[in-house]
Amino acid sequence: MTTLATTLGRVTLKNPLIAGSAEHLIEVDGIRRALKSGVGAVVAKSVNESEAARDQLQRAEYLLLDEHWNPVNWGPDAPASAFVACRSGLTPQPFDQWLEQTAQMDREARAYESYAVASVILADLDATVRMAKEIEQAGVRILELNIGTPYASQARGAVSTELDPNNVLAIVAKVRDAIALPIWVKITGQSERVPDLAAAAFAAGGDAVVMAGRSLGLIPDIETLEPMLGTTLGVGGFWNLPLTCQWLALSRAKVGPGKPLIATNGAQTGLDIARMMLAGASAVEMSSPVMIRGAQTLADALAQFQTYLERKNLDPADLIGVAADRRRNFPAMPLKTGNWKNYVAT
Numbered sequence: 542m543t544t545l546a547t548t549l550g551r552v553t554l555k556n557p558l559i560a561g562s563a564e565h566l567i568e569v570d571g572i573r574r575a576l577k578s579g580v581g582a583v584v585a586k587s588v589n590e591s592e593a594a595r596d597q598l599q600r601a602e603y604l605l606l607d608e609h610w611n612p613v614n615w616g617p618d619a620p621a622s623a624f625v626a627c628r629s630g631l632t633p634q635p636f637d638q639w640l641e642q643t644a645q646m647d648r649e650a651r652a653y654e655s656y657a658v659a660s661v662i663l664a665d666l667d668a669t670v671r672m673a674k675e676i677e678q679a680g681v682r683i684l685e686l687n688i689g690t691p692y693a694s695q696a697r698g699a700v701s702t703e704l705d706p707n708n709v710l711a712i713v714a715k716v717r718d719a720i721a722l723p724i725w726v727k728i729t730g731q732s733e734r735v736p737d738l739a740a741a742a743f744a745a746g747g748d749a750v751v752m753a754g755r756s757l758g759l760i761p762d763i764e765t766l767e768p769m770l771g772t773t774l775g776v777g778g779f780w781n782l783p784l785t786c787q788w789l790a791l792s793r794a795k796v797g798p799g800k801p802l803i804a805t806n807g808a809q810t811g812l813d814i815a816r817m818m819l820a821g822a823s824a825v826e827m828s829s830p831v832m833i834r835g836a837q838t839l840a841d842a843l844a845q846f847q848t849y850l851e852r853k854n855l856d857p858a859d860l861i862g863v864a865a866d867r868r869r870n871f872p873a874m875p876l877k878t879g880n881w882k883n884y885v886a887t
C-alpha cells in the first residue's frame with residue numbers, strides 16, 4: 542500500500558490533506574467529523590481578540606453561486622462549479638473557551654495520528670503574541686497564523702491582509718520569538734508579491750507558508766441592481782486552482798524546494814491534491830467544499846488521491862513541485878505556424 546505521509550519541516554502528517562478553517566470547524570462535532578475522515582490535520586476556526594471580528598460572524602452571510610452567477614442550494618448535490626461568495630467573521634467563542642476546546646481537540650487528534658491546529662488571525666500584534674503563548678502553554682502542537690484574510694479593508698482592524706513583505710517579516714519574527722511551536726503562516730493571494738511575502742515568512746522563522754487566501758470580489762445582482770449580499774465579498778472556488786498553483790510554483794522558485802508550502806484555495810478532490818502538490822505544495826487545505834458538502838468530501842478526496850498514487854506508482858513526495866520545475870518560457874515552445882487558426886470559431 543502506498544504511504545501517504547508528507548513532511549512539513551518539523552511536522553510529518555500521515556497524509557497531505559488538511560481540513561482548512563471555516564465555519565464547519567467552529568464546533569467540536571465538525572472538528573471530530575473532520576478528524577474521523579482521516580485527514581492529516583484539521584485547522585480549527587480562527588480566533589482573535591477583536592470583538593468586532595466576533596461580531597462579524599453574527600453579520601455573516603453566504604451564497605453558493607453556479608457558473609451563471611445564480612444561487613444554488615448548499616449541500617452534497619451542489620454542482621462542482623459552485624463556489625462560495627460570503628462575508629465571514631471569527632469564532633463566536635471567547636478566547637479561553639476556544640483555547641480549551643482546541644487543546645482538547647488536539648489531544649483527541651492524537652488518537653487519529655492527526656493534529657488539531659490552532660488558528661489565529663492577526664488584528665493587534667501584541668494580542669496575537671499573548672494568544673500564541675497561551676496556545677503553546679495549553680499544549681496545542683501547531684499554530685497557523687493568518688495574516689492574509691480577504692477582509693481587512695472591509696472590517697476595520699478586526700483582521701489583516703498583509704501586503705508588505707517587511708511587515709510580514711516583523712510580524713512573524715515577533716511571534717517566532719515568543720513561541721517554539723511550528724508556525725504555518727497563511728498569506729494573501731491579493732498581491733503580485735506572493736513569493737516575496739512567502740520568503741519573508743520563512744526568513745522570519747515560519748515553518749511553512751499557506752497560500753493563497755481568497756480575494757475580494759463584487760457580484761452585481763442584475764434584478765435588484767444591488768451588490769449581492771450588499772457588499773464586497775470574499776470569493777474563491779474551483780476556478781482559483783490555477784492561480785493557487787501559479788503562486789505555489791513562483792514561490793517554490795523563490796524560496797527553494799526545501800521550504801514547505803501548503804496550498805489553499807480551489808482544491809475539491811483527490812486529483813486537485815495531486816495538482817497542487819505538482820505545483821509545489823507539500824500539503825493541501827480544503828475548506829469551502831467541506832463546508833458545502835460535508836466531511837465525506839475529505840474521505841472521498843483521500844481515497845481518490847490514494848487511488849491516483851497507486852495507479853501512477855508514486856509516493857506523495859514524488860509529486861512535490863514536479864510540474865512547477867518543468868515550466869519553460871514561451872520562446873522554448875515548439876514552433877506551430879498557423880496553429881492559432883484551429884481555435885477561431887466561425
Ligand SMILES: Cc1cc2nc3c(=O)[nH]c(=O)nc-3n(C[C@H](O)[C@H](O)[C@H](O)COP(=O)(O)O)c2cc1C
Nearest residue numbers: 561562563564587629687777805806807827828829
Ligand atoms: C465561510 C468561510 C469562512 C472562513 N473562515 C476562515 C477562518 O476563520 N480562518 C482562516 O484562516 N480561513 C478561513 N477561511 C478561508 C479558508 O480556510 C480557505 O483558505 C479558503 O476558503 C480557500 O480554500 P477553499 O477553496 O478550500 O475553500 C474561510 C473561508 C470561508 C469560505
